[in-house]
Amino acid sequence: MSSITMRGITKRYADGTEAVSNVDMDIADGEFVILVGPSGCGKSTLLRMIVGLEDISEGEMKIGDEVVNDRAPKDRDLAMVFQNYALYPHLSVRENMAFPLRLAKVPDAEVTSRVEEAAKVLELTENLDRKPANLSGGQRQRVAMGRAIVRDPKAFLFDEPLSNLDANLRVQMRTEIARIQKKYGTTTVYVTHDQTEAMTLADRVAVLRKGVVQQVDSPRNLYNSPANLFVAGFIGSPSMNLVPGRLSGSRLELPFGTMDLPDEVAQRLAGGSGGAQAGERQVIVGIRPEHFEDASLVGDTSHGMTFTNRVDSIEWLGSELYAYLPYTGAEAIAQQLGQLAGDLDMEQSSGDESQLVTRLDAASRVEEGKQAELWLDARRIHLFDPETGEALARPPVV
Amino acid sequence: MTATTLGAEQVGAGGGRNLEAGGPRKPRGNRATEPGRSLGWKLGVVAIVAYAMFPVLWILSLSLKSDATIADGKLIPREITGQNYRDIFTSGEFVRPLINSIGISLITTLIAVVIAAFAAYAIARLDFPGKGLLLSGALAIAMFPPVSIIGPLFDMWRVTGLYDTWPGLILPYLTFALPLAIWTLAAFFREIPFDLEQAAQVDGATPYQAFRKVILPLALPGVFTSAIIVFIFCWNDFLFSISLTSTQNARTVPAATAFFTASSNFVNPTGQIAAAAIVVTVPIIIMVLVFQRRIVAGLTAGAVKG
Numbered sequence: 260m261s262s263i264t265m266r267g268i269t270k271r272y273a274d275g276t277e278a279v280s281n282v283d284m285d286i287a288d289g290e291f292v293i294l295v296g297p298s299g300c301g302k303s304t305l306l307r308m309i310v311g312l313e314d315i316s317e318g319e320m321k322i323g324d325e326v327v328n329d330r331a332p333k334d335r336d337l338a339m340v341f342q343n344y345a346l347y348p349h350l351s352v353r354e355n356m357a358f359p360l361r362l363a364k365v366p367d368a369e370v371t372s373r374v375e376e377a378a379k380v381l382e383l384t385e386n387l388d389r390k391p392a393n394l395s396g397g398q399r400q401r402v403a404m405g406r407a408i409v410r411d412p413k414a415f416l417f418d419e420p421l422s423n424l425d426a427n428l429r430v431q432m433r434t435e436i437a438r439i440q441k442k443y444g445t446t447t448v449y450v451t452h453d454q455t456e457a458m459t460l461a462d463r464v465a466v467l468r469k470g471v472v473q474q475v476d477s478p479r480n481l482y483n484s485p486a487n488l489f490v491a492g493f494i495g496s497p498s499m500n501l502v503p504g505r506l507s508g509s510r511l512e513l514p515f516g517t518m519d520l521p522d523e524v525a526q527r528l529a530g531g532s533g534g535a536q537a538g539e540r541q542v543i544v545g546i547r548p549e550h551f552e553d554a555s556l557v558g559d560t561s562h563g564m565t566f567t568n569r570v571d572s573i574e575w576l577g578s579e580l581y582a583y584l585p586y587t588g589a590e591a592i593a594q595q596l597g598q599l600a601g602d603l604d605m606e607q608s609s610g611d612e613s614q615l616v617t618r619l620d621a622a623s624r625v626e627e628g629k630q631a632e633l634w635l636d637a638r639r640i641h642l643f644d645p646e647t648g649e650a651l652a653r654p655p656v657v
Numbered sequence: 658m659t660a661t662t663l664g665a666e667q668v669g670a671g672g673g674r675n676l677e678a679g680g681p682r683k684p685r686g687n688r689a690t691e692p693g694r695s696l697g698w699k700l701g702v703v704a705i706v707a708y709a710m711f712p713v714l715w716i717l718s719l720s721l722k723s724d725a726t727i728a729d730g731k732l733i734p735r736e737i738t739g740q741n742y743r744d745i746f747t748s749g750e751f752v753r754p755l756i757n758s759i760g761i762s763l764i765t766t767l768i769a770v771v772i773a774a775f776a777a778y779a780i781a782r783l784d785f786p787g788k789g790l791l792l793s794g795a796l797a798i799a800m801f802p803p804v805s806i807i808g809p810l811f812d813m814w815r816v817t818g819l820y821d822t823w824p825g826l827i828l829p830y831l832t833f834a835l836p837l838a839i840w841t842l843a844a845f846f847r848e849i850p851f852d853l854e855q856a857a858q859v860d861g862a863t864p865y866q867a868f869r870k871v872i873l874p875l876a877l878p879g880v881f882t883s884a885i886i887v888f889i890f891c892w893n894d895f896l897f898s899i900s901l902t903s904t905q906n907a908r909t910v911p912a913a914t915a916f917f918t919a920s921s922n923f924v925n926p927t928g929q930i931a932a933a934a935i936v937v938t939v940p941i942i943i944m945v946l947v948f949q950r951r952i953v954a955g956l957t958a959g960a961v962k963g
């Protein structure tokens with residue numbers, strides 16, 4: 260077990276693509292860190308640089324106290340689980356798991372006992388003498404894990420280990436991975452583009468965009484206090500509403516109403532970005548769907564804004580209700596949002612009407628095609644600079 | 658590949674298709690349950706196999722006939738004798754060439770497969786400048802008509818002392834066998850997921866260990882396939898053997914049979930030539946039968962979730 264330290268890690272491929280740019284990260288001993296980001300953002304590349312399958316163009320990679328930049332994968336003592344499991348098809352499950360031990364010239368008796376113990380943990384005991392071809396997807400996944408845990412390596416590295424499994428199995432294996440990581444307490448770096456996996460498994464999550472780390476934080480902080488538009492848009496499902504706003508003093512003008520920022524937000528705004536905000540300014544306002552509510556169901560509406568809008572459609576899910584509200588005026592930030600949507604692989608709403616996604620209490624009586632009075636919690640809004648995308652006044656962690 | 662057995666099957670399949678086209682007009686339906694068509698198909702296969710096997714059977718028949726009945730033109734020998742076989746194994750005109758054939762073919766196969774395995778692996782895995790050129794060059798050599806280099810080779814071998822020696826045959830065989838082996842093996846290596854090798858490296862293997870313990874076992878069907886191709890190529894060669902040898906020192910069986918002498922000067926050694934032909938066909942048939950299973954790929958199933 261070991262910590263992993265990255266300083267200025269950069270990867271430039273032969274064709275000039277800069278897949279990973281200047282990554283600084285400290286992964287503590289025993290920590291579970293997840294790398295997320297849209298496809299092609301460099302997650303796998305970063306992982307493969309840690310394990311040594313990809314050369315590091317610039318920067319310093321340390322495992323424990325040792326710089327490993329120039330070490331071959333076999334000398335780094337890390338275990339990796341590949342997206343497609345990469346089991347050796349000509350070897351039985353037993354020999355697959357024993358493979359790293361045999362290479363390390365571990366005595367036979369110990370190999371047997373370690374493999375059998377791992378098989379017990381992973382519930383593979385009955386399958387030890389079968390070939391990978393005769394196993395189910397979940398079993399293959401477990402064999403790949405088994406091959407990693409028999410060695411007691413310095414760290415586990417996973418590259419989208421669950422993406423080949425069906426939804427049910429994915430949930431099951433997710434729990435399994437969490438259990439095993441807890442049991443062995445091994446430092447783990449895990450790549451996924453499934454944010455549920457990221458939020459449920461990780462101690463900390465690193466969000467990558469085009470090879471640049473946007474934010475490394477606990478899942479809770481990432482959700483409640485995104486550092487920029489990209490993280491705000493990426494984390495959360497359904498994702499945060501991003502609407503244009505005009506800020507003058509502590510008054511915030513939104514397409515569907517105007518409100519006074521609560522004192523705390525105004526103070527943070529004033530303190531956070533260097534004192535007085537002269538005159539008017541354009542901002543992008545981020546509001547999570549769950550921070551809207553049916554006004555008739557809110558007792559104290561003081562720390563928020565009540566507004567009336569037409570409801571386009573609703574989805575009643577029993578425990579909650581999604582209401583979709585049209586509004587106009589998003590052209591002001593269309594360019595920024597367009598770029599963001601491109602980065603996030605999302606489709607952007609076309610036309611000049613945009614849609615607000617709100618999550619209301621299931622008891623709400625809002626109706627499709629009618630006006631409804633909604634309330635929005637002003638304490639939970641996020642403000643972003645439209646030019647840089649940086650968060651302006653990050654709310655405290657809740 | 659393995660022209661002797663697979664050829665017949667392929668031709669058989671083709672025959673079936675022809676029958677289908679010209680067969681009695683019937684509504685298109687489930688082929689397997691149509692007795693007429695399935696019977697026609699079988700007849701077609703039998704006809705084609707008979708056509709392909711007839712010369713072999715004829716030679717077998719010749720080899721079992723005595724000198725007196727050799728020219729009687731009957732397929733079934735009137736009396737069966739093992740005399741021709743006894744003759745070729747005692748005369749010394751056949752045993753030494755047989756040893757040459759086996760030795761030269763095996764050595765060539767071994768060298769070709771080992772070198773080709775490394776070369777093909779590099780070609781499949783690495784991107785190096787001139788890779789395309791190398792591959793097309795190899796193909797060009799394999800396509801080259803051997804007869805056009807025989808003359809110069811003859812002169813060069815006389816000068817260098819390679820004439821009428823084992824290396825003198827092994828060298829030109831390698832020239833033609835290597836490209837074949839490289840192409841076949843590269844195709845097999847490309848099938849093996851690169852991840853497997855990387856997994857092995859992360860598991861603690863050196864690149865060489867990863868190659869030997871993971872890649873090579875998986876490429877084994879390919880290794881067998883190319884070994885058989887190379888072996889058959891050397892085993893069947895007549896041109897180089899007849900041109901680059903002058904004595905029993907290195908002459909292989911196909912060439913040696915042309916020099917068979919009969920017990921008396923007034924008869925042709927037809928029976929003995931036929932017996933020799935049968936003897937050299939047997940190893941090929943055995944080899945193909947033994948390795949048929951291994952040649953069939955599919956060993957990589959289960960490596961990665963497909």
Ligand SMILES: Nc1ncnc2c1ncn2[C@@H]1O[C@H](COP(=O)(O)OP(=O)(O)OP(=O)(O)O)[C@@H](O)[C@H]1O
Pocket residue numbers: 272273274276277278296297298299300301302303304305452
């Ligand atoms: N060998 C290579 N040569 C050049 N560019 C490459 C190479 N491998 C990857 N890239 C590029 O580097 C970038 C990062 O790739 P990487 O595989 O790390 O993405 P990823 O985040 O793992 O994506 P995914 O979620 O789709 O697996 C991509 O833009 C990709 O096109």
Ligand SMILES: [Mg+2]
Pocket residue numbers: 302303304
């Ligand atoms: Mg990837």
